[in-house]
Amino acid sequence: MSDTKNNWPLREVFIRSKQGLGHRHAGSLHAPDAEMAIGNARDVYTRRQEGISIWVVPAESISASSPTDSESLFDPANDKVYRHPTFFVLPDEVNHM
Amino acid sequence: MNKVQHKQALLRLGDDALILGQRLGDWCGHAPALEEDIALTNIALDLIGRTQSYLTLSGALNEVNGESKPLTDDQLAFHRVERDFQNLLLVEQPNGDFGDTIARQFLFDNYALLRAEHIATQTFDLDAAAIAAKAIKEIRYHQDHSSKWIIRLGDGTPESHSRIQNSINELWKFTGEMFTPDEIDLAGASAGLLPDLSALKIKWDSAINSVLEEASLVRPDDAWMQTGGRQGLHTESLGFLLAEMQSLPRTYPDATW
Numbered sequence: 001m002s003d004t005k006n007n008w009p010l011r012e013v014f015i016r017s018k019q020g021l022g023h024r025h026a027g028s029l030h031a032p033d034a035e036m037a038i039g040n041a042r043d044v045y046t047r048r049q050e051g052i053s054i055w056v057v058p059a060e061s062i063s064a065s066s067p068t069d070s071e072s073l074f075d076p077a078n079d080k081v082y083r084h085p086t087f088f089v090l091p092d093e094v095n096h097m
Numbered sequence: 098m099n100k101v102q103h104k105q106a107l108l109r110l111g112d113d114a115l116i117l118g119q120r121l122g123d124w125c126g127h128a129p130a131l132e133e134d135i136a137l138t139n140i141a142l143d144l145i146g147r148t149q150s151y152l153t154l155s156g157a158l159n160e161v162n163g164e165s166k167p168l169t170d171d172q173l174a175f176h177r178v179e180r181d182f183q184n185l186l187l188v189e190q191p192n193g194d195f196g197d198t199i200a201r202q203f204l205f206d207n208y209a210l211l212r213a214e215h216i217a218t219q220t221f222d223l224d225a226a227a228i229a230a231k232a233i234k235e236i237r238y239h240q241d242h243s244s245k246w247i248i249r250l251g252d253g254t255p256e257s258h259s260r261i262q263n264s265i266n267e268l269w270k271f272t273g274e275m276f277t278p279d280e281i282d283l284a285g286a287s288a289g290l291l292p293d294l295s296a297l298k299i300k301w302d303s304a305i306n307s308v309l310e311e312a313s314l315v316r317p318d319d320a321w322m323q324t325g326g327r328q329g330l331h332t333e334s335l336g337f338l339l340a341e342m343q344s345l346p347r348t349y350p351d352a353t354w
Contacts, residue, residue: 008130029131029132030130030131030132031132032249035245036245036249039136039241039242039245040132040133040135040136042238043132043135043136043139044131044132044135047135047139
């Protein structure tokens with residue numbers, strides 16, 4: 001993908017499906033610049049009314065966590081059930097939480 | 098504008114879209130990049146959609162010996178001979194390389210947009226106005242797409258510059274036809290349905306010139322222009338296109354899918 005001489009740079013596409021929702025990752029595509037990336041994203045990812053707004057980000061601008069780090073990053077949360085709001089028993093007086 | 102002229106005017110709108118849509122469909126699976134493949138075929142589908150609307154409208158006005166004899170869009174698309182097609186010569190020109198296709202699209206999109214903007218606001222034929230109003234949104238995207246490619250190719254590498262300049266030079270002789278009115282254009286303009294082509298040319302010139310300038314391309318001189326598409330006198334490539342497009346429905350007239 002770093003072969004920019006023969007390939008346009010890779011970009012990640014995020015689509016907002018309707019007002020009030022966040023942009024969700026829809027997929028990726030190649031485009032020479034941001035403007036054309038939006039056009040390509042429109043053609044590739046919104047042909048069936050999937051979206052009302054598009055973000056396109058150069059793939060190289062995304063920093064990702066490494067799968068090899070997943071144990072140290074994510075496992076410690078496994079036994080911390082008290083971080084879920086449902087862990088706490090609420091008094092009857094606040095039954096509309 | 099009499100009924101026959103009205104029918105013909107709508108037929109031309111449909112034929113321009115049909116032939117260009119069929120041409121663009123040929124890029125499916127062959128465009129230089131997957132993204133562009135989808136873009137071109139999306140545009141083709143927009144054009145075929147517009148074709149269905151205009152041909153249906155035109156077919157409804159068909160008469161034989163003074164009696165109404167409606168024709169469907171499919172009958173008009175698949176069961177007419179070459180001489181009965183009235184599309185612009187520009188849209189039937191072969192796809193050539195990607196630059197040829199973009200140049201053809203760029204010259205046509207700017208014309209189609211101005212024409213649709215007129216048709217959308219006239220009151221002679223409200224169905225045609227509704228189709229044009231929907232088409233405007235599509236054509237604005239097509240025009241944006243083709244204009245940006247013209248700028249990228251013109252302003253790109255020496256090779257892309259010379260090739261897109263060459264494409265525009267080659268196709269230029271087919272642009273005069275867009276602004277050469279015949280009796281149907283004149284009747285349509287006086288009835289309000291069609292735009293006044295001399296006024297349209299001024300706007301088209303300025304739209305084309307500004308993009309060509311930004312693309313550092315040279316606008317060719319308005320020299321000899323080839324016409325005849327509106328009268329059914331086509332370049333040799335239309336016959337091949339129709340043979341391919343029509344072969345299946347003509348071989349199996351009742352085929353469905």
